[in-house]
Structure formats: structure tokens, C-alpha cells
Amino acid sequence: MxxxxxxxxxxxxxxxxxxxxxxxxxxxxxxxxxxxxxxxxxxxxxxxxxxxxxxxxxxxxxxxGFYASFADLFGTNQDPGQVVDYTAGGTSGKDGLQHLSSQGVGVPGGGSPEKAGRIDKVQIKGPKTGLTTPAYVYLPPQYFQKGYSRQNFPATVILTGYPGTAESLITRMKYPQTATEHIQQGKMQPMIMVMLRPTVAPPRDTECMDVPGGPQVETFFTKDLRQTISANYRVGNASQNWGIMGDSTGGYCALKMSMRHPDSFSAAVSLSGYYNTHNDPTTGDLFGGSKQLQNENDMMWWLKNKPAPKIWALVTSSKQGEWDYSRTVAFMNAVKPPMQISSIILPSGGHNFTTWNREVPSALDSLSQHVTQ
CATH class of the missing domain: 1.10.287 (Helix Hairpins)
Incomplete structure (x- = not known):
């Protein structure tokens, strides 16, 4: 068990x-x-x-959905199981992608990829960083339809909080189910989603940083992940083809990596994300004693001291129940062109799945309009 x-x-x-x-x-x-x-x-x-x-x-x-297994809980290595080569769009597991399994989307007609899309479970090993992590790739129904057989699709990285499990993005947050329903209803354009947790060097919480002398997590997400997915699925590798979205720590990572790397992600959604990071027992030493590196991972500092990135970002919070409401308002007020900012501010709602499930549908719709094929 x-x-x-x-x-x-x-x-x-x-x-x-x-x-x-x-x-x-x-x-x-x-x-x-x-x-x-x-x-x-x-x-x-x-x-x-x-x-x-x-x-x-x-x-x-x-x-x-904090921990998926006892190995995850205790921080021991977990055998990913038997791996088979993956073939998609004429490719064969390029740049470190390995296919583990596929499943339907839990909506009516979910057994047919042409009608409801498909979810692939994959293992990604970054060619530059060597970091390895499991992920789920949602492919929209159009990906399997003859009329779209030569078409590229926009893609979005979806991140959990810390520690989080990628499965919760399917079972609790219902990203694939929401995407398929909204695509069928014409509310959002067809979009590939790559779902995983920001903790790609577990059990350490790296806050999506390139840690001095440690795991290069920021490079994994901004370079390796995009390169591997683009090599194996029909999605471009330009920044306008890619968005990134997450909740809590994943929201902070999404906002930070898009602001620091607008050449990698042109759009970001931060659900109840925060705006700076610090060292604590789960992170270890992230900055190597560098005050400059600490500043550069503070998004308020970035807005004041760096050129505004040419991206679109959506931030969410609630007036009652979220501790970061005042910081979110301050962040929105500090944004300058060419950066564009939008928000979802609820009257009340805590830092939990219930609140994020209220925000995901509208956020996904908006995000899909800010990434292109």
C-alpha cells in the first residue's frame, strides 16, 4: 500500500x-x-x-497532495519503473524525453484523443543540467485531428506548490479536464500543457534557482524543458510559443522565470504566488552569500532596478484569507510598460486548492490568448 x-x-x-x-x-x-x-x-x-x-x-x-510516495516523503531515490522509447510527430525520445504511459482525460468522450485529448506521463532529463524529473504532458484534442496534423501548438508549463505532486494538477486542480472543456466550448485556444512540480531536486526546495554550486533548476525550466518538449511535440521553441503558470511556490517560480527570462516565457500566471525568496531549512543556502543574487530573485527589486520585461502576467490573491494581498497590490502598482499586468482578486479565499480551483478556469482562458502557435 x-x-x-x-x-x-x-x-x-x-x-x-x-x-x-x-x-x-x-x-x-x-x-x-x-x-x-x-x-x-x-x-x-x-x-x-x-x-x-x-x-x-x-x-x-x-x-x-504534498507527497506521492514514502520515498518522496523521506527523500530517498525512487525507481521510475521500466522506460520505453517515445515516438511523437516522427521523433523518438529526443533530448532526454522518455515515455512512461498514456491516459485519457476525465471528461465525456475522454477515451478518444481526437475528442478529449490525451495525457502522457514522461520522464525528462535535461541535456544541459542533467536534472531528471517526471512530468505529465496534456495534448489537446486538435493535436490528434487530421486538420491540425501539420500545425504547431502553444505550450504552457504548469507548476505545483512546494513540495506538491504533479498528480494533484490532474486530480485536484483538474487542469486537463478544464482545458478540454474550455477548448470544446471555444473559451480557450488549443494548448499543450506540461505539468510538474518545481522541486526537480527533491527534497530540496530550490525556489527555481540556479543554486551556486548546486542544482541548476532555473536553467532546467528555461532551457532544458522547453528544448525537450519542442523536440518531441509539435510546439515551437520561441518565447511567444510558451507560457508558465503555477500556484504558491509554483506561482512565484512562474512570475520570476518569465520576468528574468522573457526570451523563454512571454506570459505567466501566479496563483497566490509570493515575490521573493529566502533561505530556510527546506532550501539550504540558495545565494552562496551573494546579496546581489538574493536581490535578483526579489521581483519587487527587479521591477525597480531592471528594465521592465516585455511579458504579460496575471497575479491572483484575495482580500481576506491570503497573507500576500498587500504585496500583490504593491507589485501591480510597480509594473511599468512594456510589461502588462492583469489580476484576479477574490473577496475571500485561503491559500488552498479550493481557492485556486475558482481561479484556474479564467486564468487558463486568459493565458491561452497570450501565447501563440
């Missing part, structure tokens, strides 16, 4: 209930003095508390 298995969650809940019943039933017998009765009482209390905490932790992880 895996970390996200419902069977494991049910088993732990049953165990917690069993400890509760056992405590009530056996407590009178263990009320005497002596080493064994005291040890029994301690065991029942400790076991019950641990079972309750485990059930609570598994429930929270299942809802928010």
Missing part, C-alpha cells in the same frame, strides 16, 4: 479506533500500580495518539 492509498488511510483509521476501544475496555484492568500496568497504560495512550496523528497526516497529504 502506497502513501496515498485509500486502503492505508482506512487501515490507520481502523487502528486508531481499535486503540480507542482497547483503552476504554482495558483501562480498569491497568489501573493498578506496578511496572506492567503502567507500561500498558503508556502503550495504549502512545499507540492511540500515534494512530490518530498518522490518520490525520495521511488525510491532509491525500487532500493537499
Amino acid at each position: 502506497g502513501l496515498t492509498s485509500k486502503k492505508l488511510l482506512v487501515l490507520v483509521i481502523v487502528l486508531a479506533v481499535a486503540f480507542f476501544v482497547a483503552t476504554i475496555w482495558l483501562w480498569p484492568r491497568l489501573s493498578r500500580q506496578g511496572v506492567k500496568p503502567i507500561a500498558g497504560r503508556i502503550g495504549l495512550l502512545f499507540g492511540g495518539q500515534m494512530a490518530i496523528l498518522a490518520a490525520l497526516g495521511l488525510s491532509i497529504n491525500s487532500y493537499f
Whole structure:
């Protein structure tokens, strides 16, 4: 049973209930003095508390999608399984892409790629950085239709928060399902989406930086990922062909990488993203003692001290429930041409999937209009 298995969650809940019943039933017998009765009482209390905490932790992880497996939780290496060569559009696993599996999109007609699109699970190894990460690639229905067989499509990178799981973008955020429905309804143009988490050197939170002496995550996203996807799918490699979107840490990464690399991404959406990063226990030393590097990863500093990038960006927050509302307003006010800024500001909403699910449909529609074929 895996970390996200419902069977494991049910088993732990049953165990917690069993400890509760056992405590009530056996407590009178263990009320005497002596080493064994005291040890029994301690065991029942400790076991019950641990079972309750485990059930609570598994429930929270299942809802928010923090960790996909025990190996992910403990930071150990995870075997990606048997890999087969991938062929798409006449290519054969170019630039480090390997195909793991394919699945339908969970909408009516989802079994037919021509009607609902397809989701490919792939493994990407960056040719420049050597970083390797799993990802999901959503292909719109038009990708498989004869009338579009020679057409390139725009693409968008979709990022989770930290630590996050790429699966949550499908199961919780429902990006592919929303895209297919909105494409069918004419609300957004057909667009490829590459869905993954920003943590490509787990368990470290690199904040999508090229860490001095460490993983070159920014280069992976701005160079390797785009090059690999463009080599294996029908999408261009120019900045106007690419957007980037994410929530929380993924939102910060999306905004930062588009502002710092407008030659890589011409459009960005930051759902409840923040505007600067710092060192903490999950990141380790990101700046190598360089104040300049720290400044350059602060987007407010960037707006004040660097030329405005020629990009479009959408930021979201809520007046009640989000701690970054005032920073978001300050950021929007600091934007100067040629950068364009849009926003979704909710009256209320916390830093969670429920809030982001309210924002994703409109954000996707707008983003699709700011990337081209």
C-alpha cells in the first residue's frame, strides 16, 4: 500500500479506533500500580495518539497532495519503473524525453484523443543540467485531428506548490479536464500543457534557482524543458510559443522565470504566488552569500532596478484569507510598460486548492490568448 492509498488511510483509521476501544475496555484492568500496568497504560495512550496523528497526516497529504510516495516523503531515490522509447510527430525520445504511459482525460468522450485529448506521463532529463524529473504532458484534442496534423501548438508549463505532486494538477486542480472543456466550448485556444512540480531536486526546495554550486533548476525550466518538449511535440521553441503558470511556490517560480527570462516565457500566471525568496531549512543556502543574487530573485527589486520585461502576467490573491494581498497590490502598482499586468482578486479565499480551483478556469482562458502557435 502506497502513501496515498485509500486502503492505508482506512487501515490507520481502523487502528486508531481499535486503540480507542482497547483503552476504554482495558483501562480498569491497568489501573493498578506496578511496572506492567503502567507500561500498558503508556502503550495504549502512545499507540492511540500515534494512530490518530498518522490518520490525520495521511488525510491532509491525500487532500493537499504534498507527497506521492514514502520515498518522496523521506527523500530517498525512487525507481521510475521500466522506460520505453517515445515516438511523437516522427521523433523518438529526443533530448532526454522518455515515455512512461498514456491516459485519457476525465471528461465525456475522454477515451478518444481526437475528442478529449490525451495525457502522457514522461520522464525528462535535461541535456544541459542533467536534472531528471517526471512530468505529465496534456495534448489537446486538435493535436490528434487530421486538420491540425501539420500545425504547431502553444505550450504552457504548469507548476505545483512546494513540495506538491504533479498528480494533484490532474486530480485536484483538474487542469486537463478544464482545458478540454474550455477548448470544446471555444473559451480557450488549443494548448499543450506540461505539468510538474518545481522541486526537480527533491527534497530540496530550490525556489527555481540556479543554486551556486548546486542544482541548476532555473536553467532546467528555461532551457532544458522547453528544448525537450519542442523536440518531441509539435510546439515551437520561441518565447511567444510558451507560457508558465503555477500556484504558491509554483506561482512565484512562474512570475520570476518569465520576468528574468522573457526570451523563454512571454506570459505567466501566479496563483497566490509570493515575490521573493529566502533561505530556510527546506532550501539550504540558495545565494552562496551573494546579496546581489538574493536581490535578483526579489521581483519587487527587479521591477525597480531592471528594465521592465516585455511579458504579460496575471497575479491572483484575495482580500481576506491570503497573507500576500498587500504585496500583490504593491507589485501591480510597480509594473511599468512594456510589461502588462492583469489580476484576479477574490473577496475571500485561503491559500488552498479550493481557492485556486475558482481561479484556474479564467486564468487558463486568459493565458491561452497570450501565447501563440
